[in-house]
Amino acid sequence: MTLSGKVIIITGASSGIGEAAALLLAERGAAVVLGARNAEKLEAVVQRIREAGGNAAALSIDVKKRTDLLRIVDFARETHGKIDVFISNAGNGAISPLDELRVDDWDDMIDINIKGVLYGIAAALPVFRKQRFGHFIHTGSTAAHRTVPTMAVYSGTKSAVRAITEGLRQEAGKDLRVTLISPGYVKTNFADSVTSETLKLEVQNGIDQVGISPKAIARAMIYAIEQPLDVDVGEIIIRPTAQG
Secondary structure, eight states: OOOTTOEEEEESTTSHHHHHHHHHHHHTTOEEEEEESOHHHHHHHHHHHHHTTOEEEEEEOOTTOHHHHHHHHHHHHHHHSOOSEEEEOOOOOOOOOGGGOOHHHHHHHIIIIIIHHHHHHHHHHHHHHHHTOEEEEEEOOGGGTOOOTTOHHHHHHHHHHHHHHHHHHHHHOSSEEEEEEEEOSBSSSGGGGOOOHHHHHHHHHHHHHHOBOHHHHHHHHHHHHHSOTTOOOOEEEEOOTTOO
């Protein structure tokens, strides 16, 4: 199937799951509008897509700023005249034991993982209502289903995303679709956000040993998007077969 004609915004698109989604969605024919903080990496993704014949544009944004989410939505509308899908993928995984009191990390996870999703909803929902079509996709985590030591705050933020997404789905009505994609270990730069050096190494080892390709998550997104408009895929949990 093709995604030709679809206009898709992706946050956190400069690496990892966001980058994989951008490349695969563009390959399938979608026009992708990419957002992330790292402008240099973002432009490299855009260039790869364009060199392959795809349609891509990008804005340097910070999902902690509501105005930046409004700006990327306005940019997509001005460029393409509509938005079909808004993928809130930006995330922060600064996990640590609570005893370490890394409060700045807690604030970042709350601001990026929760507020970033809410700001995306606030920016795109009025547009979707006016269009009478649209699809929200939020990147969650299996941490919303299972909390383990060092992941209390991260798990809390992803549990919040799961609750917000389900609430949005129930309020969306017949014109809008809402999907939560909940990955387990994925081969990304997730460990880069871990500020505890000991824990960073442990996380990276886990990713290296059992992590799956970010393309697997991108394919799950495509599955949800390609369903008929009257089919709403509520949540997909996707993890390595080796993950407990």
